Amino acid sequence: MVRPGHWGVRARVERFSEPALLLLLRERPTHGYELLEALPDLTGEARVDMGNLYRVLRALEEDALVTSRWESGEPGPAKRTYELTAEGRRLLDEWAAALRGSRQRIDTFIDRYEGR
Amino acid sequence: MVRPGHWGVRARVERFSEPALLLLLRERPTHGYELLEALPDLTGEARVDMGNLYRVLRALEEDALVTSRWESGEPGPAKRTYELTAEGRRLLDEWAAALRGSRQRIDTFIDRYEGR
DNA sequence: CATTACATGTGTCTTTTACATGTAGGGAGA
DNA sequence: TCTCCCTACATGTAAAAGACACATGTAATG
Numbered sequence: 001m002v003r004p005g006h007w008g009v010r011a012r013v014e015r016f017s018e019p020a021l022l023l024l025l026r027e028r029p030t031h032g033y034e035l036l037e038a039l040p041d042l043t044g045e046a047r048v049d050m051g052n053l054y055r056v057l058r059a060l061e062e063d064a065l066v067t068s069r070w071e072s073g074e075p076g077p078a079k080r081t082y083e084l085t086a087e088g089r090r091l092l093d094e095w096a097a098a099l100r101g102s103r104q105r106i107d108t109f110i111d112r113y114e115g116r
Numbered sequence: 117m118v119r120p121g122h123w124g125v126r127a128r129v130e131r132f133s134e135p136a137l138l139l140l141l142r143e144r145p146t147h148g149y150e151l152l153e154a155l156p157d158l159t160g161e162a163r164v165d166m167g168n169l170y171r172v173l174r175a176l177e178e179d180a181l182v183t184s185r186w187e188s189g190e191p192g193p194a195k196r197t198y199e200l201t202a203e204g205r206r207l208l209d210e211w212a213a214a215l216r217g218s219r220q221r222i223d224t225f226i227d228r229y230e231g232r
Numbered sequence: 233c234a235t236t237a238c239a240t241g242t243g244t245c246t247t248t249t250a251c252a253t254g255t256a257g258g259g260a261g262a
Numbered sequence: 263t264c265t266c267c268c269t270a271c272a273t274g275t276a277a278a279a280g281a282c283a284c285a286t287g288t289a290a291t292g
Contacts, residue, residue, distance in 0.1 A: 002171050002279075004178040007207055011214035012130045013222070014279095015248075019127075023229055033270050042228070044221045049250060054272055055118050062120040077257045077270045091123055096229045098127035103222045105160045106129070106215050112158070113139055113212045118248075130248095131279075149239050165281060170241055193239045193288045 013102060017048045018056060019095035022088060025066060031079035032057055057082055065091055129218060133164045134172060135211035138204055141182060147195035148173055173198055181207055 020042040024035055032054055039048045060066045065088035072078040084092070136158040140151055148170055155164045176182045181204035187195045200208070 002168065002175050004175045006278090007179065007181070009207070009210045009214045010130065011135075011211065011218040012249095013218060014126065014128045014130055016221075019125075019225065023225065031270080032272095036270095042221070042225060044217065050270090051251085051253095051272070051274090052118065052249070054270095058272090059118050059120045063123065065123070075258075076268090079270065091125070092229070094125045095127065096226060098125045099222050099225060101160065102127040102129060103219060103226070105132075105158070106219045106222070109135065109139065109158060109215060110212060110219070113208070122247095147239080148241090152239095166239090167241075167243090167282085167284095168280070170239095174241095191289070192237095195239065 012045075013099070016043055017053065019092060019099065021053075021056065021060075022065075022084060022092040022095065025082055025084040026089060026092060029081050029083040031071065031081045033079070035082075060088065063087075128161075129215070132159055133169065135208060135215065137169075137172065137176075138181075138200060138208040138211065141198055141200040142205060142208060145197050145199040147187065147197045149195070151198075176204065179203075 017039060020039055021035060023042065024030055024038050030038070032050075035057075036048060036050055036053060039053075040046065057066065057068075061068055061082070064085055066082045066084055068080050068082045070078050071081045133155060136155055137151060139158065140146055140154050146154070148166075151173075152164060152166055152169060155169075156162065173182065173184075177184055177198070180201055182198045182200055184196045184198045187197045
């Protein structure tokens with residue numbers, strides 16, 4: 001969005017859906033579609049792109065940060081339920097630390113913006 | 117960075133160098149290279165890509181958010197000094213508001229991460 | 233006069249995000 | 263039963279954002 005005429009301001013944190021995902025999964029094992037509905041509470045966005053969400057979940061699984069199993073007992077389409085691994089929890093911890101840093105930078109910015 | 121094996125965590129705010137730039141310019145008119153050196157204080161990063169920085173500055177000028185003039189009096193290579201316009205100040209205000217929102221979302225995340 | 237620091241830029245590739253579309257099971261009502 | 267909608271998972275691709283590489287010229291330093 002460097003080309004002129006596109007100065008829309010969003011102040012999004014890069015790949016924020018990723019730690020949000022991990023946090024939701026730490027709370028309890030969940031399937032993709034449910035995450036999709038729960039994410040806006042954390043991200044503040046209307047909704048997360050579901051295509052990318054499923055891709056992230058599969059990539060996380062490929063690196064053993066989550067595990068999954070098919071849930072077919074309940075009515076409706078079969079669901080793939082994801083669960084956080086110990087490694088995944090460590091990644092979440094890293095994110096939490098990094099986000100504290102972000103918060104600090106934003107605070108610095110706002111203080112300076114307000115002339116303090 | 118969705119492909120497996122690339123879980124580096126940075127928690128960067130998207131296009132954060134943009135409001136940082138505007139804030140520095142509000143404090144006083146400055147040229148590109150000086151901004152380049154002053155930005156890390158605000159962004160917390162080693163350095164901003166200078167190529168992109170100059171591109172953003174020109175795009176900002178094209179939309180009258182900043183103005184520039186060549187400064188050739190001093191010794192050394194000629195400098196293009198940028199100055200914030202009233203419109204630019206409004207964009208900075210928008211960013212500040214959006215960043216307060218970001219801060220709020222990060223707080224929510226961390227509170228929930230800490231189990232509160 | 234070679235090297236380094238200052239200063240402004242262009243070109244291009246990769247990563248990340250957004251938008252569009254496809255497949256399929258099951259429930260509700262015409 | 264047929265159509266429509268909702269759930270659920272997934273791929274393909276375009277656009278935006280960022281990273282990397284390099285070009286050009288001035289001046290100061292050793």
